Amino acid sequence: MILFFLSLHAPNLGYCYEMNFKQVYRVVNESFVVRKVQEEMVLVPLVKNVADMTSVITLNDTAASIIEQLDGIKPLDEVILQLLATYNVNEELLKKDVTIFVTDALRNGVIEPIT
Numbered sequence: 001m002i003l004f005f006l007s008l009h010a011p012n013l014g015y016c017y018e019m020n021f022k023q024v025y026r027v028v029n030e031s032f033v034v035r036k037v038q039e040e041m042v043l044v045p046l047v048k049n050v051a052d053m054t055s056v057i058t059l060n061d062t063a064a065s066i067i068e069q070l071d072g073i074k075p076l077d078e079v080i081l082q083l084l085a086t087y088n089v090n091e092e093l094l095k096k097d098v099t100i101f102v103t104d105a106l107r108n109g110v111i112e113p114i115t
Contacts, residue, residue, distance in 0.1 A: 019076065019099040024114040026072030031109055034067060041067065043110060057110075066101050072114050076102070 027034055033044045033051060041064035043057040059067060065086065069079040076098060083094055105111040 019095075019102065021077040021080065021095075022075045024072060024075050025070045025102060025106075025111045026114055027067065027070060028109060028112050040064075043067070062097060063101055066098060067105075067111075070102075070111055 027043075031046055033046060035042050035044060041059045043059065045052045045055045045057070065083060066079070069082055074082075080091070080094060080098055083089075083098070084091060087094070102111065106113075
């Protein structure tokens with residue numbers, strides 16, 4: 001099964017999340033491996049430390065850029081600044097997209113906050 005993080009901009013879906021942009025996040029290394037396969041970034045779930053190739057998650061370019069920046073060191077506000085330097089996009093739209101992505105990734109156990 002391949003899942004896609006599709007367009008993160010969802011104005012009609014009622015996303016309204018509060019986000020602490022000083023928070024630092026990282027990929028849950030015990031649960032996922034991040035790999036670049038040809039031109040695509042994928043998350044491979046780990047089950048008992050073994051890659052579950054039947055449940056690979058393929059990220060779109062926006063999601064891949066965000067996940068690459070969630071290194072466990074930089075807070076979200078720095079991640080957003082780096083993404084703004086890379087993409088020609090409105091800052092508020094980018095913050096909204098990052099908020100939606102982080103919220104969904106937290107809910108699905110892909111990332112975790114560093115405390």
